[in-house]
Amino acid sequence: MNWSGWLLWGFVGTVVLTTLMAGSQGMHLTRMNLPYMLGTIFTASRDRAKAIGFALHLVNGWIFALIYVAAFNSWGRATWWLGGAIGLVHGLFVLTAGMRLVPGIHPRMASETQGPNAVRQLEPPGFLALNYGVQTPISVLAAHLLFGAILGAFYTVRAS
Amino acid sequence: MKCIDDYAIIGDCRSAALVSRDGSIDWLCWPRFDSPSIFGTLLDETAGHWKIAPTGPFRSERRYVQDTNVLQTRFYTPTGSLLMTDLMPVASASEEHHILLPEHEILRVVECESGNVELEMLFDPRPGYGLASFRAVDAGRLGVRVQTPSGLLVLRTDLPLTTANHGPIRGHGTLRAGEARHFSLTLAEQWQAVLPPLGKWSRESVARSVAWWKDWASHLTYEGPARDSVARSALALKLLIYAPSGAVIAAPSTSLPERIGGDLNWDYRFCWLRDGSLTVRALFGLGYAEEAQGFVSWLLQATRLTQPELRILYDVHGNKPNPERIFNHLAGYAGSRPVRIGNAAVDQLQLDVYGEVIHAATELVRREGDLDRETRGMLRAFGEFVCQNWQRPDEGIWEPRSGKAHNTHSRVLCWAALDRLLELHRKGHLPRVPALKFAENRELIRRDVETRAWNSALRSYVARLDGDRLDASLLLLPWYGFEKASSERMRQTYARIRDHLGAGGGLLYRYRREDFPGEGAFGICGFWGAEYLALGGGTIEDAQETFERLCAFANDVGLFAEEIDPATGHALGNFPQAFTHVGLINAALSLAGRLEGEEPVPRQVPAHGAEPDAPEVQP
Numbered sequence: 001m002n003w004s005g006w007l008l009w010g011f012v013g014t015v016v017l018t019t020l021m022a023g024s025q026g027m028h029l030t031r032m033n034l035p036y037m038l039g040t041i042f043t044a045s046r047d048r049a050k051a052i053g054f055a056l057h058l059v060n061g062w063i064f065a066l067i068y069v070a071a072f073n074s075w076g077r078a079t080w081w082l083g084g085a086i087g088l089v090h091g092l093f094v095l096t097a098g099m100r101l102v103p104g105i106h107p108r109m110a111s112e113t114q115g116p117n118a119v120r121q122l123e124p125p126g127f128l129a130l131n132y133g134v135q136t137p138i139s140v141l142a143a144h145l146l147f148g149a150i151l152g153a154f155y156t157v158r159a160s
Numbered sequence: 161m162k163c164i165d166d167y168a169i170i171g172d173c174r175s176a177a178l179v180s181r182d183g184s185i186d187w188l189c190w191p192r193f194d195s196p197s198i199f200g201t202l203l204d205e206t207a208g209h210w211k212i213a214p215t216g217p218f219r220s221e222r223r224y225v226q227d228t229n230v231l232q233t234r235f236y237t238p239t240g241s242l243l244m245t246d247l248m249p250v251a252s253a254s255e256e257h258h259i260l261l262p263e264h265e266i267l268r269v270v271e272c273e274s275g276n277v278e279l280e281m282l283f284d285p286r287p288g289y290g291l292a293s294f295r296a297v298d299a300g301r302l303g304v305r306v307q308t309p310s311g312l313l314v315l316r317t318d319l320p321l322t323t324a325n326h327g328p329i330r331g332h333g334t335l336r337a338g339e340a341r342h343f344s345l346t347l348a349e350q351w352q353a354v355l356p357p358l359g360k361w362s363r364e365s366v367a368r369s370v371a372w373w374k375d376w377a378s379h380l381t382y383e384g385p386a387r388d389s390v391a392r393s394a395l396a397l398k399l400l401i402y403a404p405s406g407a408v409i410a411a412p413s414t415s416l417p418e419r420i421g422g423d424l425n426w427d428y429r430f431c432w433l434r435d436g437s438l439t440v441r442a443l444f445g446l447g448y449a450e451e452a453q454g455f456v457s458w459l460l461q462a463t464r465l466t467q468p469e470l471r472i473l474y475d476v477h478g479n480k481p482n483p484e485r486i487f488n489h490l491a492g493y494a495g496s497r498p499v500r501i502g503n504a505a506v507d508q509l510q511l512d513v514y515g516e517v518i519h520a521a522t523e524l525v526r527r528e529g530d531l532d533r534e535t536r537g538m539l540r541a542f543g544e545f546v547c548q549n550w551q552r553p554d555e556g557i558w559e560p561r562s563g564k565a566h567n568t569h570s571r572v573l574c575w576a577a578l579d580r581l582l583e584l585h586r587k588g589h590l591p592r593v594p595a596l597k598f599a600e601n602r603e604l605i606r607r608d609v610e611t612r613a614w615n616s617a618l619r620s621y622v623a624r625l626d627g628d629r630l631d632a633s634l635l636l637l638p639w640y641g642f643e644k645a646s647s648e649r650m651r652q653t654y655a656r657i658r659d660h661l662g663a664g665g666g667l668l669y670r671y672r673r674e675d676f677p678g679e680g681a682f683g684i685c686g687f688w689g690a691e692y693l694a695l696g697g698g699t700i701e702d703a704q705e706t707f708e709r710l711c712a713f714a715n716d717v718g719l720f721a722e723e724i725d726p727a728t729g730h731a732l733g734n735f736p737q738a739f740t741h742v743g744l745i746n747a748a749l750s751l752a753g754r755l756e757g758e759e760p761v762p763r764q765v766p767a768h769g770a771e772p773d774a775p776e777v778q779p
Contacts, residue, residue, distance in 0.1 A: 025350045025351075026350065028309070028311070028350070031311070031312065031348055031349075031350055031351055031352055031353070032352065033350075033351055033352065036351055036352065037352060040260065043257075043258075044257070044258050044259055044260040045256060045257040045258065046256065046260075046261070048257065108260055110301075110302065110355055112299070112300060112301065112302060113301070116301070116302070116316075116355040116356065116357045117357050117361075118357060118361055121260045121354050121355050121356055121357065122260065122352055122353075122354060122355075123302070123312075123314075123348065123352045123353035123354065123355055124302070125352075131305075131353075132352060133307075133312075134307075
């Protein structure tokens, strides 16, 4: 296991993914902001939520990167397209199962059946997170594909 | 047809909406003052609105909740009465830390006070000045969702609705005494939408906003004549300050005509440097130092990309607004065409803005005591620019599109720019300036104005050098310290202006020309007249009477447009207008000062290192 490679490229991949998603927000392609969504689990303050969420998102990035590098190690090689393929699956998982789970576990998120009420006021993502804009799935898939491609391209599998 | 003064403003210091007397929001640009409109019926009846009102005939009265920008409209019908509260919710920083709040929201609460009243709601958004396509989707408990180019609009209400994909959304119900209905419209621009609940939560939101505005208004230090008018002007001005940058926009509307049916229709949703020193003095004078400092910082920082040259207007973040466009698909207010989006005056040369910015910075020193190194560098560069350019013709304060001229007001402001810089230098705030060069140019400008802007045949200062036309901006000469208000020349100038530009009731036209088809009396010019009297040009009684007559031209909720029709007293031009309210505040401050026997316009800068506002030590 190449621990330093995991730490470095997991970090770089997460930063690039976050930048791409934030850029998509700025260009009005999506209103989805994963750090904000994560941060509002812990606080209602918009500013604090962004900071807490970003830290959590970074940790999440490393955790997910661990799964990527485990796959690379088991295959004995890492390439950009292998990483990209895992990223695509990862993105699809986030959009489908992940987004369906969020309203159930997020204490401040409303759902089609619950709220809005005094606590649950955050707009739920809906199917494929389409509530956050019709181009959200494309942005999410592109960001995760790039995340995986970076890991696959730069992570070096060491012979055990 | 609704009059311009049939509107009142609500806002959150980022954007504003105009609400008519009959319960309709006819103008809303979201998320920023200069964003494309979502409701634009003000300019074309097909450009969208949001109306909540009794179904049958009614009479309405309205007011702001005391010391707030929370509007209350009371509808009286044959069967009962309704009270509608309109606001854009605001909250304190500590409340924002523990409450999840939408990025942008308009909240409307309707309560039945007596009897039974049938209520109807019509929600008809037309994003992008009525040009953008959109689709409304009923998402059940999550509200009606309308995707627009500005973001996601979500309408939530406890009134039963009927929705259509492209048509208006309607709601209908009967309210009995004690019952209430709540309407929340939010815009999620870049983030996941926050959907505030209704009912108790809405009422808490109203209470939070009322408390926030009351707290803000409690810092008002003014205790002089017409305090209510001054307080309302302060509240209106606060709504026009874009909180994230500190910029003050001229007005939240575009193309409201200066002449009904005419073509004097301009986009005022930007920030004019011209308004700088007058606005700063008004804010400091009322006790709102934070807003004044914020505006001066904006003046100095936003202009950084073009310094030492200054544009005459910027958007709220200091960028050049998009080029002016004519929107032929909009019929215009009362058929007043064209409707302009953007303002081509941005490319004009107005030399007065240098005096305004330097004067504003001087006011900051007078109140706060010092300048940082960077600002000193900027001010020196402005001074150099003035020395090199004051002889040039410019478009001048009124931005005519007929070409440049040698405008007296601009030249006096160039004099004021160098005079203020030299004072800052003398008091040690501005070392290493070419003082001799500044002083020589200041004297040259004074000689130029005294000889060429004084028309001895007319016995008055005139609008242009070597000219023979009058202009109300000449009343500002004492304000900038160029002439004493009590000087013979100023008294004669005032008498000519009153005779030639007077419109009755203390109102003044800004100018009059044979080749000009006419417009209303210019709001701030009347207040300049009242202030001139208060500064020593007339008696206290004259000044107070003129000031109070002018205050009476405000609409029923205390708001002024840019101009006033002297024949009807109705508002003309963009609404509400910061410049007019600034004029009212400054006239009130000068009047109050005169009543208390103070120096007319205190502008002595304290010596470097001395306490601000400390009396100057004579050498």
